[in-house]
Amino acid sequence: MIKIYSEKGGQIFLRYAMSSLNAWLWLLLILVLFTALFYYLGTKKYDSAELKQQMLDMEEMIKYASKRTKGTEGSKTPRAKKTEQEQKLFK
Numbered sequence: 787m788i789k790i791y792s793e794k795g796g797q798i799f800l801r802y803a804m805s806s807l808n809a810w811l812w813l814l815l816i817l818v819l820f821t822a823l824f825y826y827l828g829t830k831k832y833d834s835a836e837l838k839q840q841m842l843d844m845e846e847m848i849k850y851a852s853k854r855t856k857g858t859e860g861s862k863t864p865r866a867k868k869t870e871q872e873q874k875l876f877k
Contacts, residue, residue: 791798804812
């Protein structure tokens with residue numbers, strides 16, 4: 787058995803060499819598939835109406851904080867004013 791592998795090993799274990807073009811095409815295909823997959827997952831996770839509203843609320847809070855440091859603040863934050871108005875509507 788060992789004699790077969792030692793004498794005819796080159797015939798049994800043939801080397802497979804992928805052409806350069808073939809290797810680049812496989813790499814490109816895998817790259818495109820992963821790019822499409824993670825783009826889809828990213829848009830599902832980070833492109834939602836709730837997240838956009840949170841970003842708008844954060845921008846309001848940043849504007850309020852910058853006005854407060856300059857000394858031109860209102861009595862309450864914009865989000866606190868909004869929640870008070872919502873509470874009045876639901877009473």
